[in-house]
Amino acid sequence: MVWLNGEAKPLEGKTLREVLEELDVDLSRVAVLLNEEAYPGRELPHHVLKEGDVVEVVTLMQGG
Amino acid sequence: MDTWKVGDVELRSRLILGSGKFRDFGVMREAMQAAGAEVVTVAIRRVEARMPGHVGLLEALEGVRLLPNTAGARTAEEALRIARLGRALTGERWVKLEVIPDPTYLLPDPVETLKAAEALLAEGFLVLPYIGPDLVLARRLAQLGTATVMPLAALIGSGWGVKTRALLELFARERASLPPVVVDAGLGLPSHAAEVLELGLDAVLVNTAIAEAKDPVAMAEAFRLGVEAGRRAYLAGPMRPREGASPSSPTEGVPLGGPGR
Numbered sequence: 081m082v083w084l085n086g087e088a089k090p091l092e093g094k095t096l097r098e099v100l101e102e103l104d105v106d107l108s109r110v111a112v113l114l115n116e117e118a119y120p121g122r123e124l125p126h127h128v129l130k131e132g133d134v135v136e137v138v139t140l141m142q143g144g
Numbered sequence: 145m146d147t148w149k150v151g152d153v154e155l156r157s158r159l160i161l162g163s164g165k166f167r168d169f170g171v172m173r174e175a176m177q178a179a180g181a182e183v184v185t186v187a188i189r190r191v192e193a194r195m196p197g198h199v200g201l202l203e204a205l206e207g208v209r210l211l212p213n214t215a216g217a218r219t220a221e222e223a224l225r226i227a228r229l230g231r232a233l234t235g236e237r238w239v240k241l242e243v244i245p246d247p248t249y250l251l252p253d254p255v256e257t258l259k260a261a262e263a264l265l266a267e268g269f270l271v272l273p274y275i276g277p278d279l280v281l282a283r284r285l286a287q288l289g290t291a292t293v294m295p296l297a298a299l300i301g302s303g304w305g306v307k308t309r310a311l312l313e314l315f316a317r318e319r320a321s322l323p324p325v326v327v328d329a330g331l332g333l334p335s336h337a338a339e340v341l342e343l344g345l346d347a348v349l350v351n352t353a354i355a356e357a358k359d360p361v362a363m364a365e366a367f368r369l370g371v372e373a374g375r376r377a378y379l380a381g382p383m384r385p386r387e388g389a390s391p392s393s394p395t396e397g398v399p400l401g402g403p404g405r
Binding site for chain 1: 188
């Protein structure tokens, strides 16, 4: 299983980019944490997901 | 011109605005302009599938420097993760460091904050840490090289005012050995902001008091004026309070119509 935004999902074998395409989000408005490394949505590394990978896909929100 | 600095950046406005809780981006933008804010905080959150993300938010915040926060972090490790994501999203190395394990009082964790600050500085971040009114912690952060220290005036979002005044006075007294002191959290009225600036502290960070006002734009302007009033009063050198009354008019020559006194 791969942890995607806190949920375990069977995404092994897919690339990070494929997962973001499935989420259908605008890459210019997100950032991605792959394990402990953070990347702008437009600068994703080529990475084939494997068991235990942790992925967070985030965006900016209002906050104080 | 009276300015202050965060890192190498010279700022004129001593009012940092939090972008939370505004009912829409239009009101937020107008409030930001009325506040004269040059720096505005933003949060980082998970996207939902097929949700467009911050459409309109960046546009509404155009022209100000974004200060991504680590809100939601309960540990140093979580704060690092959120900070890195904030930098990837905004391209901005400034981070408002907040590490808050306690969901009831929302008080910052001093140990985790210090740990996180050290790690973030090593990664090249410019760190603005939210802390309790603890001068010892502030000095430790200053030694590490944080860009500011941001002690609280009262609980986050409470609007209670400067409840920590006696301890903030120590920050004012020791100001020369500290980075800029930004009082964050708990301010409810422009007079509270004025009080902080009158002490000689550098700036305030305000969110809820403006966003939850009936008219946030008018309140933003009121806070701008409160901050300016407090700062000018500090620079003007306030009088020393004395023990009792002191007449403002001459005591001699009062025309009483009878024998002189």
